Amino acid sequence: MVGPAPTSPAARRYAKAAFLAAEENGSLVAFEGDLGAMNAVMEVEGMAPALADPRVDAKKRAEFLKRACPDLGDAARGLLEVLTLKRRLEILGQVLAASTSLMDVHHGRLKGTVETVAPLAADELHSLEAMFSNQTGKEVSLEQETNPSLLGGVRVTLAGTRWDASARGRLESLRNKLETVDIG
């Protein structure tokens, strides 16, 4: 993934409204916690399709989610109610993703991925994160991915920019260079 997951304009509108409501109430911290809780429920296998299943009554689906996350704050609860009322519960996953992105922007956080051939040690990951935090001026958190095709080195993708220090990247740039060599 090269950045936050793509979301529909409708999901972004709901997310922004909920975020602004939480900000106005001064309950951003609680809202963030609620987002985490709802995300955790959504991540349970089969949950996202089940919550978007039109054969089940939307109210029942919302009720289930509320029971799964019993301590939702006003903003999160309101968001669920409105989505149910507007028959938009199927975009809940996207709304949560968009809300999380808004939270990250608000707190100056950047999420990215780091690809390596073998998993990095915790201190190596932290030093990478610190390096990118210094460079971007934001709090960077990197998710690890293993990619044997890199052959060696690291490749970091952060906010739509890819830093390639992998062996494969270097080989490819060597290939590009050799392809354009004038041998005539």
Next chain:
Amino acid sequence: MELKPSEVTSVLKKEIMDFQGSASSEKVGQVLAVGDGVARVYGLDDCMMSELIEFRGGVMGMALNLEEDNVGCVLLGDAASVREGDTVKSTGRVISVPTGDGLLGRVVDSLGKPMDGKGALAASDEDLRPIEQPAPSVVERAPVCEPLMTGIKAIDAMIPIGRGQRELIIGDRQTGKTALLIDAIINQQRTGGGDPNNPEQVLCVYVAIGQKQSTVVEVQQKLDENGALPYTIIVNAAASEEASMQFLAPYAGTAMAERFRDEGRHVLVVYDDLTKQAYAYRQVMLLLRRPPGREAYPGDVFNLHSRLLERSAKLADNAHELNPAYSKGGGSLTSLPVVETQEGDVSAYIPTNVISITDGQIFLEGDLFYAGVRPAVNVGISVSRVGGAAQTPAMKKVAGGLRINLAQFRELEAFSQFGSDLDAATQQTLNRGARLVEILKQGQYSPLPNAEQIVSIFAGTSGILDELEPDQVKEFESGLHEHMRSNHGDLMEKLDNWETKWDEGLESSVQAACETYREGFSA
């Protein structure tokens, strides 16, 4: 060129030893959807309009729709290797094509890649020019003042074209549009002997859009046979190529021509044809989900052609002092766009658009073509709005009454079908008209020099042909040309000079020479 494996190895070895592999950073995005030659890409937040995007396998795309959460791209190559979820890279470059002398005599595609099997182009990175360029401003231009001779009597006499003009060639399919363009290109050989290094030589760019490959091969062969290929570039976006390549071809051809224009040279660009470019643009825009307008064309289809044709210009002699982009002033870019009509309907969307953009139009008519009047120019509705100022003075004088004579002839011709009793004056106009029509007929691939054209038109308008039968006119004309060149070489040389004024002395000498020949011909 012979390559020795050992030399290649040593060059590559040096490159490898000097290679400094360092971490690179690039803007990346992800393919959301791909199909029908277009792709939607997520990410690429800083993407520019018309920026080149690199897809997997080196396939390039061009960003055309910058939307809130995605970028719509057209693919400029084989879309089959692009998959959903692929990572794409933005390049920070807009589409550029190689330009310069290295392209002359070559056939290239819309991206400037050679496609004629004659090896790599002799063009370096410095020769790259973006295909979209702003048109010269008002102060950098000069009025059209020099003629661009097509070698076709009907055009040079009645619808003269000047250097820097945009003259539309419009007509149904199979009315001789391409033939006319080829003749115009072949005739440019007279400007500099066909030597591209001669600064007087008018260079040519033939842009084939949506044409059959066989047609393009034929054009290339004909140009080659007639010695016109060395000063011509052929940009080919054939019917089998992606729609994106077809709508980019005219811009690429213009960028190549502009290089010469900016160096003070004269260039003729022909776009064959802009209707197919508009079709290709409509296809791409509908796939990118831009709102369709009249005839399903997108709203900016007028701009598609106007921004292209505005780049045709005659530059001021001091243009290089006003703008450092020009290395020398005085150059010109003349364009002959082609538009194909359906059943002669010039009021369709694209024809009316291009008519309003250009400085005149040459209308080719199917009925005339099938009646044997070739080139099938309908002089009644063909005009040149600025070319008159560029016509050679002698031709202007000689051909002055030609258009009105022909118009009277056409009117009386229709009228005479109903009655048999015609007065002598009407009969005279009809006779003269029939011979004028004959004298304006011209074979393919045989453009004529200025002097021959003037002599032919003079013979028609001065009544020298009146006593001949119409079917003798052709034979008379070719004999007259031969007679004039062999017996009155000085006169013909004088007429070939663009500056020569048509005075009474010159007129009487030409008349006397023509009459001498007629006497010999009739005897």
